[in-house]
Structures are given as structure tokens and as C-alpha cells.
Amino acid sequence: MSTPYERTGRTRQKQRTRDALVAAARELLARGGTAPTVEAAAEAAAVSRTTAYRYFPTRTALLVAAHPETTTSTLVPDDAGDDPAARLLGAVEAFIGLVVDTEHQQRTMLRLSLDPDTTRESLPLRQGRAIAWFEEALAPLRPRLGDAEIHRVALSVRSAVGIEALVWLTDVAGLSREEASEQMLWSARALLGQTLADAERASSTD
Incomplete structure (x- = not known):
């Protein structure tokens, strides 16, 4: 500004x-x-x-x-088509890459966001951009899951990936950056898999 x-x-x-x-x-x-x-x-x-x-x-x-530029409107790979798994995992992989490549800036912003004297609403880390990116990636599932469930999944994925997860996985769990990146991607895949399995069970009982 x-x-x-x-x-x-x-x-x-x-x-x-x-x-x-x-x-x-x-x-x-x-x-x-x-x-x-x-x-x-x-x-x-x-x-x-x-x-x-x-x-x-x-x-x-x-x-x-x-803070690294985050003006992009989507992280979905161009060749992902309508496949929700390809779209979401591609977006998550791109997001993880951004976080790892700019880790020092991301850690600084995380520290600021935890400072009680800082207005968190003004910080890029607290604007929900990644949630919107993941919701966009999941858009093909919207007719099947609905807006509320799409948001819930995107929120869950965001809680499992990003600088907060990277800090815990490297500083506390002792993983390398590469291992932490793989773990975050695995978590996103598992969350999507569980969501799709729950949706399949719900449709079979209707």
C-alpha cells in the first residue's frame, strides 16, 4: 500500500x-x-x-x-483439466514450492502474524489467498459437494500445507525441506481421498 x-x-x-x-x-x-x-x-x-x-x-x-507477490488468481496447472485430484495436487505442489523458495520471508511474516501488537488483517499471510486457490482447484467438485464442503476441504488442506506446517515439520519433526514437502503433499492427497470416499458413501445411501 x-x-x-x-x-x-x-x-x-x-x-x-x-x-x-x-x-x-x-x-x-x-x-x-x-x-x-x-x-x-x-x-x-x-x-x-x-x-x-x-x-x-x-x-x-x-x-x-x-512479502512474495501473491497476485496470481490460480495455481492450477494448465493441463489439469477437470480432474479434481490433478488440479488440487498441482496447486498444492506449486504453493509448497512458493513457500520453500521464499522460506525466510514466509517465516518473517509468520512471526509478525503471531505478534499481538500487529494488525493481522493487514498481513498477506492472513488474507486467505491459498484457501481461495484451493477452492478454485476443487471447483469441478462443487456440484457434487456444495460450497460449504468445498470451503471445508480447502481450509483443511491449507491447515496441512504452508509455512506453519513447514516450520513444524522441519524445526520440530526434524524433516528435511524435501521430506517436509513430500509430507505436506501426502497430507493434501489424503484429505482429498477421504473427502471423495465420504462423498461416495453418502451418494450410495441416498
Whole structure:
């Protein structure tokens, strides 16, 4: 979200400055360690501290802007067709890949989301994008399952995959990133399989 300062005057130049600060913050995050401050991003981007604060008044604002882009409307593979398993597992695999590739940024956003002083509604991690992606992947099952059940399945899958699951599987369970990714994909497959089995039993008793 841009500040009033960015929306006046030389907007193109200001956009380049903002992009430089965001790129610097992402680079610092990718190196791991402590989440960068506005001052650190300003130094890395060769921007004065005073100018940097005009774009990002707080560290949280900078870190939210530096979160990986999630403007895509779907993660469903182009060749998945109407097969719900191919659609969902393809979307889940793409989502897991995004999380693993941007793990440091994802962990930073997770920490922010757990901070009681942070407005969680403003954080990308709490916008429900992945749930919407999984609902879109499950769309061919909507006539059979209904909206409420589609949402329930998407919610269940999201609870089993993502940065929260990755942190637990690697930091607590001791799995490698590759093993954790396989485990999350297995969980999504199992949830879908159980959903389809329940639907089949329900239809056979009608």
C-alpha cells in the first residue's frame, strides 16, 4: 500500500525508489537472520533514511511490502483439466514450492502474524489467498459437494500445507525441506481421498 507521499509529484521516480527499497529488503530477508529494519534496507538500496521512512514508516510496513507477490488468481496447472485430484495436487505442489523458495520471508511474516501488537488483517499471510486457490482447484467438485464442503476441504488442506506446517515439520519433526514437502503433499492427497470416499458413501445411501 502506497503512502500519500508516493501519490504526489514525481510518481515514477518514487515508484523506482520504493521498488529499490523492497528489493533490498527481500535480498536481506533471503540471507536469513534478523528481519531487516527500514534503516538497513535504506542503506542497502543507497537511499537516505529520511526518504526511506517516507515510504515505509515502520518495519512492519516494509516487511509486508517485501512479502512474495501473491497476485496470481490460480495455481492450477494448465493441463489439469477437470480432474479434481490433478488440479488440487498441482496447486498444492506449486504453493509448497512458493513457500520453500521464499522460506525466510514466509517465516518473517509468520512471526509478525503471531505478534499481538500487529494488525493481522493487514498481513498477506492472513488474507486467505491459498484457501481461495484451493477452492478454485476443487471447483469441478462443487456440484457434487456444495460450497460449504468445498470451503471445508480447502481450509483443511491449507491447515496441512504452508509455512506453519513447514516450520513444524522441519524445526520440530526434524524433516528435511524435501521430506517436509513430500509430507505436506501426502497430507493434501489424503484429505482429498477421504473427502471423495465420504462423498461416495453418502451418494450410495441416498
